[in-house]
Each structure stands twice: as C-alpha cells, then as structure tokens.
Amino acid sequence: MNPPSEPVVFDPESHAVDAFRCGREGLDGRLRSYAGSGLSRDPARTFVTASSDGTVLGYYTVVVSEIATAQAAAPITADASQREPISVAMIARLAVDEGHQGGGVGRGLLLDALRRIVRASEEVAVRAVIAPAADRKAQGFYRHFGFEPSGLEPDLLMVPVRSVRRVVGGAASDLRG
Amino acid sequence: MAARSQRIEIRVSDEERVLEEAAAGAQGDTLSEFIRRAARAEAERVLAERTRISVDEERAEAFLAALVRPAADSERGLRRLLELPGEHSRW
Numbered sequence: 001m002n003p004p005s006e007p008v009v010f011d012p013e014s015h016a017v018d019a020f021r022c023g024r025e026g027l028d029g030r031l032r033s034y035a036g037s038g039l040s041r042d043p044a045r046t047f048v049t050a051s052s053d054g055t056v057l058g059y060y061t062v063v064v065s066e067i068a069t070a071q072a073a074a075p076i077t078a079d080a081s082q083r084e085p086i087s088v089a090m091i092a093r094l095a096v097d098e099g100h101q102g103g104g105v106g107r108g109l110l111l112d113a114l115r116r117i118v119r120a121s122e123e124v125a126v127r128a129v130i131a132p133a134a135d136r137k138a139q140g141f142y143r144h145f146g147f148e149p150s151g152l153e154p155d156l157l158m159v160p161v162r163s164v165r166r167v168v169g170g171a172a173s174d175l176r177g
Numbered sequence: 178m179a180a181r182s183q184r185i186e187i188r189v190s191d192e193e194r195v196l197e198e199a200a201a202g203a204q205g206d207t208l209s210e211f212i213r214r215a216a217r218a219e220a221e222r223v224l225a226e227r228t229r230i231s232v233d234e235e236r237a238e239a240f241l242a243a244l245v246r247p248a249a250d251s252e253r254g255l256r257r258l259l260e261l262p263g264e265h266s267r268w
Contacts (some may be wrong), residue, residue, distance in 0.1 A: 026218030094223040111258045146254020151239025161246045167255040
C-alpha cells in the first residue's frame with residue numbers, strides 16, 4: 001500500500017491542516033502556523049502527504065544548518081587545509097496524523113526528504129542528514145532507518161549523505177521508483 | 178512524561194496575563210498548563226530549526242568521526258525505506 005500521495009510542497013491554499021493531530025502539540029501547531037503565515041519568511045521548507053481531498057496526513061520540514069564550534073563561533077572544517085564549512089540538512093520536524101500512523105506515511109515522508117536532500121547535495125555541499133529525536137518514538141523511527149548518534153548532541157541523530165546517496169539515490173528519474 | 182519537580186517563576190504584565198488566561202480558558206487549560214505547553218512547543222521548534230549548531234571541539238571531533246564511520250549499519254537501515262511498507266516495519 002502506497003501513501004495517498006507522493007509528498008509535495010505544502011500549499012496553505014489547497015492543503016487542509018485543521019484536523020491534523022500527531023500526538024505532539026508542538027508538531028501540530030507548527031504545521032498550522034505555516035498555514036497562517038507566509039512561507040517565504042520561514043527558513044524551513046515544508047512538504048506534506050495529503051489525501052485526495054487535500055487533508056494533510058503527514059508533513060516534514062527541512063532546514064540547512066551549519067556546524068560551528070562554540071569558542072570561535074567559526075564553522076568547523078573537515079580538514080584544516082579545506083575552508084569549506086560543514087553544512088547539514090536537518091529534518092527539523094516529521095509528523096504523521098494519529099489516524100494514519102503505522103501505514104507507511106512516515107516512511108514515505110522520510111524517503112522523500114532523503115531523496116530531495118541528495119538532489120540538493122549536488123548543488124550545495126551537505127555532508128549529513130540530521131534529525132532531532134526528542135522522544136523514544138522518534139528515536140525508534142530514525143534508528144530503524146539507519147540513523148545513528150551524531151556526536152553533536154544526545155538527541156541529534158544523523159546519517160551521512162554519501163550513504164543516503166548510495167542506498168536511496170535521488171535522481172529525478174527514480175523518484176517514482 | 179517525567180515528573181514535574183522544577184519550578185519556573187516569571188513576571189508578566191496585566192495585559193499578558195489577561196491574554197494568556199483567555200487563551201488557556203478557550204481550550205480548557207489552566208494557565209500553568211497553557212504556558213508550560215506553549216513554552217515547550219516553542220523550545221522544540223527553536224532547537225529543531227536552528228540554522229547553526231554550535232558545539233565544542235570535542236563534539237565537533239565526534240561528529241567528524243561519525244561522518245566517516247563504517248556505513249554498513251546505516252545502509253542496512255536505509256534499505257528498509259525501499260522495502261514495501263508493512264513488510265516488517267511498523268512505520
């Protein structure tokens with residue numbers, strides 16, 4: 001069984017979010033606040049899985065974040081000779097409506113996020129995908145799909161982009177695969 | 178939910194109190210419950226949407242080491258994304 005739709009960019013005009021409840025209020029409210037305010041002001045991009053009538057069943061947001069050392073507040077580099085800062089794509093929020101949990105919607109959202117990130121990483125140097133896992137449910141979800149401790153903070157899990165590219169791909173041609 | 182043993186005291190203006198009590202009442206919450214939930218949601222949002230993550234040297238090193246860690250386990254997990262939903266996953 002496939003999720004009702006491939007995830008698409010959230011469109012407050014056509015997607016209904018009022019009934020969305022995932023069991024964590026912060027995540028519910030986050031989605032509704034996007035609906036009420038201009039997306040362009042927000043650093044996060046939002047993508048949703050919706051049923052055919054536009055009801056949002058799940059969503060995720062992604063931000064690009066730079067890793068910096070606290071003392072210098074300077075970006076860290078992989079090697080001193082290389083001045084490129086290390087950027088990561090953070091799956092900031094990912095949530096599924098309670099009535100649709102367990103049906104593959106979350107998995108579809110994560111797969112879509114990773115494919116979009118791999119494609120973006122061809123243009124912007126993004127080394128890892130980071131996900132905050134604030135509770136055991138989120139930990140279980142991300143760990144199941146290969147995320148491991150990032151070393152950055154206890155609740156931040158990560159998977160290197162090179163692994164994602166190798167396994168999941170991201171070329172436009174295999175998006176429907 | 179962990180036990181709530183910590184206490185935070187804050188001062189607010191008359192106007193803020195009226196506003197927050199009205200909002201709490203509108204959804205059947207006590208004022209404390211309303212403020213606690215609102216602060217938690219905002220804290221989670223701020224932490225999740227940082228465009229810069231500042232760490233000390235030790236954590237930066239740990240992150241760099243994690244980036245080049247053998248990938249077998251991660252890739253086994255990632256392959257589950259490509260299996261049919263429900264096969265052996267509750268997600």
